[in-house]
Amino acid sequence: MSRQSFLLKIDKSPDIQSNLQLSLQNKFSGLLTTIVDDGYKRILLDEKVAERQQCFTRSPLIFKANDWLYSIFPMINMTNILDSSSSEVRKNYKLLLDQEFNFINHVKPRGYYYIRPTCEPETVAKFLLEKIEKTGNDLIFIVEIELHSQKNYTRMYRRDLSPIEEDIEDTWMYWNAIHKAANYHQRIEVAIVLSSDLPSNELEIYRWFGEPVIMLVIPHNTFTTNSSNFPVMTKKQQEIVKMFMQNLKLYIVIEPKSSSDHRIKSYLEYIEYLSKSLDRSSEEEKDCLKYPLQPLHDNLDFSTYEVFERDPAKYILYQRAIENALKDMISEEEKETRKAIVLLVGAGRGPLIRSTLNAATNTHKKVKIIAVEKNPNAIVTLTCLIKQLWPDKEIELIAKDMRNIVLEEKADILVSELLGSFGDNELSPECLDGVQHLLKPTGVSIPANSKSYIQPIMTKRTYGQVQKRKGENKKREMHSEHTEVNWLIYSTNIFHIDNFKEVFTFVHPNNDNPIDNSRYGKFHFESSIDCILHGFSGYFSSKLYKDIEISIVPDSHTKGMISWYSVFFPIATPIQLKKGDKIEVEFWRKCNTEKVWYEWKVNAPEETIVHNLNGEIHPIFLA
Amino acid sequence: MSRQSFLLKIDKSPDIQSNLQLSLQNKFSGLLTTIVDDGYKRILLDEKVAERQQCFTRSPLIFKANDWLYSIFPMINMTNILDSSSSEVRKNYKLLLDQEFNFINHVKPRGYYYIRPTCEPETVAKFLLEKIEKTGNDLIFIVEIELHSQKNYTRMYRRDLSPIEEDIEDTWMYWNAIHKAANYHQRIEVAIVLSSDLPSNELEIYRWFGEPVIMLVIPHNTFTTNSSNFPVMTKKQQEIVKMFMQNLKLYIVIEPKSSSDHRIKSYLEYIEYLSKSLDRSSEEEKDCLKYPLQPLHDNLDFSTYEVFERDPAKYILYQRAIENALKDMISEEEKETRKAIVLLVGAGRGPLIRSTLNAATNTHKKVKIIAVEKNPNAIVTLTCLIKQLWPDKEIELIAKDMRNIVLEEKADILVSELLGSFGDNELSPECLDGVQHLLKPTGVSIPANSKSYIQPIMTKRTYGQVQKRKGENKKREMHSEHTEVNWLIYSTNIFHIDNFKEVFTFVHPNNDNPIDNSRYGKFHFESSIDCILHGFSGYFSSKLYKDIEISIVPDSHTKGMISWYSVFFPIATPIQLKKGDKIEVEFWRKCNTEKVWYEWKVNAPEETIVHNLNGEIHPIFLA
CATH class of the missing domain: 2.70.160.11 (Hnrnp arginine n-methyltransferase1)
Structure with a gap:
């Protein structure tokens, strides 16, 4: 997913084949749709399930197994009939859902299953946990949640609700109740549906960045039409879509009015245009979890050094720091007579030697470098570098742990790059304490803190x-x-x-x-x-x-x-x-x-x- | 490795950089070579190891980490100095090898390490096990073994051997002794070196197909020169190379006389030409291990059916069998009046219905098909197929386990495809026994045994x-x-x-x-x-x-x-x-x-x- 991935969402697909074609032709990665006919399901509620099982959907042979696996994203509606007070109705509906699920699992045994629930959170959780138990780890459930609850819309068909009721539902509460009841199972993720109204509290949006959001659904009605008759979004909505794309690895799901919505291509192009302004350079690394290095205990390997040396900012700042220290330490008058001794502890493959030499050249000051490195493999590289690149520079190499070295003359500048992500967590304090007796009383340490x-x-x-x-x-x-x-x-x-x-x-x-x-x-x-x-x-x-x-x-x-x-x-x-x-x-x-x-x-x-x-x-x- | 992969082998690389370039330019996947200078090592035997460690090879910075990881295949010579009677010499040599190994492991922490041993099998095994213990699972050792021992060559420098000694060493014994001493560790594999002389007993060649051979090394001297001055092989050698490429997923390693051997490209082209005649269609699936299906216990999924139906031979043979049975059963005179009842047990997604219908059409006989299937998901497909493709055919669908069905009229032909790889291992006998009472006394079963x-x-x-x-x-x-x-x-x-x-x-x-x-x-x-x-x-x-x-x-x-x-x-x-x-x-x-x-x-x-x-x-x- 280094380029943004898109899905086309068409809830009901009387012609699922042409809808899939529509999505692939428009360069969507696939089609998000219901597989089992709703009409059939409604009838079923009154009949015996077992006897009708033979024709509850279109033929699966319309697609090859690979289409099912990779291009079809099945959607399952899970209505509050599951909470019905009649146990007969409840049971029958559960049987129906089971049948729908089994069939989908037959044609697409792994991948993403999109669940649209309108029943109690506990009911959803129970159903999902039951299915998770029976299926493999490569099957992920996605629960659809609206970014902002559309109470007014609900009121249109819920005549029991008073029209003046004002409290806007926090949809995260509903999701959290489901996820909590499912013991935060990692095979349950979220699809957020963007709305034209937005939550007034921005934290309600940012909070989703702590959740496993895998899809952002953009319905047609979140677009307005500009003067050139193209679909566009408000500034605020643009910002939200961009934030989701920037921060999360997810599918953008475009939901047109219907399969004959002639603006499908325009929706897609609009979002693609938004995504172009994003920095996706480090996309591949995202969601990376690593056990911290222990450079005192283990020797770093060649490629780890290479990655560190590739940092475009760090060594320039080190060089500038050394330049300033040299300037402060050696006056213009002394520059021919005085030589700064730079003690470089943890020289690795030599990036700080390079920074020090650059700093000396730029400031026209003389330096003698004493480079200390405990990794014998890095010493091989350093030896070659000194021989081949810097034969005329004054560089002494000491192949020892910095805490055990002895110097004839103390150093003016102690340079190290021992900091970990939490500062002292790679034991920079202990290492520097062990070597600071080799620094002149007037000497400085880079870093200073x-x-x-x-x-x-x-x-x-x-x-x-x-x-x-x-x-x-x-x-x-x-x-x-x-x-x-x-x-x-x-x-x-x-x-x-x-x-x-x-x-x-x-x-x-x-x-x-x-x-x-x-x-x-x-x-x-x-x-x-x-x-x-x-x-x-x-x-x-x-x-x-x-x-x-x-x-x-x-x-x-x-x-x-x-x-x-x-x-x-x-x-x-x-x-x-x-x-x-x-x-x-x-x-x-x-x-x-x-x-x-x-x-x-x-x-x-x-x-x-x-x-x-x-x-x-x-x-x-x-x- | 669906296309044949090639490596270039140049033992000593005074200029490893240009040799790598040479290999990549000629479309080899990489260079197999020693990393640490031999000259240095010889000197070292007389000196203290620790003091010289700083310059025992060329600078690793000549390559990026990825070159080391993916294009360089390091070779380590492990001579019989390791078996020296002097414990001083032994220890020193071991230290050297350790240093060489550590350095290689620093620049290339995973991948293939090529070991060329001339010491006792137990010594090799001990060294490898020690290194295996300390490194990750993605580091594999490859031991070089000659397909045929070149005793005569050995005699050139082993003056102690009598020139009339005739017994040819079986090189597999040496390998087996190493592998056995290393407890058949799966991180130890073999490189076989082709020779101009071949073992007289062909089984000595075939036996290697039971070994984890990952490289076939083809030295320049296995080629002769044809009248057009191109390098060619004998028929027998061609056959051997082809057999290795056909049966094993391996690297072909070309070993020229030196980096200036002008025939490098010709060697490669010759072997590529040999590989073109091979059937590599099922290459990807090779070395596949699966837990057997239990179709009585589990319902097969959509893609499993799809894979089975793709068999180009099976259903044609079934169709022919049904045709012959129909011909034997219904004479030309009866063909308008008599209808064969075909009981098809385990109908799946319908391939045998198709075979039966084809057989009826081809033989101009009438059939009534009773298709039995216990998988409700397959029933969905069958129902649709019958409705859409065969509305005018006489096909009855029974959604039950074949062992529990009741028929009004007994069948003439019982057709099933319940065989596993070991014949009866998917319980074909038990299933057919349970349904054969529905076959007329004159009826036949396909299969018959x-x-x-x-x-x-x-x-x-x-x-x-x-x-x-x-x-x-x-x-x-x-x-x-x-x-x-x-x-x-x-x-x-x-x-x-x-x-x-x-x-x-x-x-x-x-x-x-x-x-x-x-x-x-x-x-x-x-x-x-x-x-x-x-x-x-x-x-x-x-x-x-x-x-x-x-x-x-x-x-x-x-x-x-x-x-x-x-x-x-x-x-x-x-x-x-x-x-x-x-x-x-x-x-x-x-x-x-x-x-x-x-x-x-x-x-x-x-x-x-x-x-x-x-x-x-x-x-x-x-x-």
């Missing part, structure tokens, strides 16, 4: 991915307590429940005596709307030198810097939040002689366990 | 796949005793140890009283060469009517018939066989009121367990 941040989030998809990792038994992922690991995530399928808050700070060089790198904090947030707390996003920012900063905090993210995902601290059991609920959470950074680890615990509105107690689940090893 | 066959085989790859299925927990595959299931396989990566033997026969209608569908037999085979017994292939043949037969037995496989894979009855522990070893195996077909099952047990040359005892592992359910 690091800060971490957390933010409460709702993210069912990421949380679901975390749960799926359970039982994985790769080398570094031996823990089944998957919800007590601070994962790395790259996802925009997230709703931010409140603003972020600063957590821990580390300053380099660290002049404390004794040095204590353990930390603790208690943080408070407030829920802006009814939603679910799945855990906390973690970010970092760092001052490299004076005003030169790098950051992955949402508000101030360094432009173009791609090296870091966010951190995700899940909680063992998601918490249902009411609007205005106060969230209190405690975070610890703990250390012993072998490892460093984080612990976290929510105190309010509900108390959780202490996650990663004693670092038993997710230790960060010191060696 | 079924026979099963077994054949002892060596097939490491398939056996490995069976082992991988362990722990899978899909609905129908809940058993961990994966070696006690009679799997369906489609593979040509198999060596047939001896000819097949007939096992069980069933005749329809069955006039025995009482009917007993249990069976037992004891069968004897002989090993034609040293090899390994992994289990037994199973096949079937069936007489449809008089001389019209269908068969999947290798010698008499019905041309173009694609509906059936073979069966694979694995044994719990593979047995090493010596040439001439007698194999005795017992097979049981057992039945009770709920299920049918097979048991099998090898008695000689070694005794195994009774596989699938009491049908607890792999029952075939009667309902």
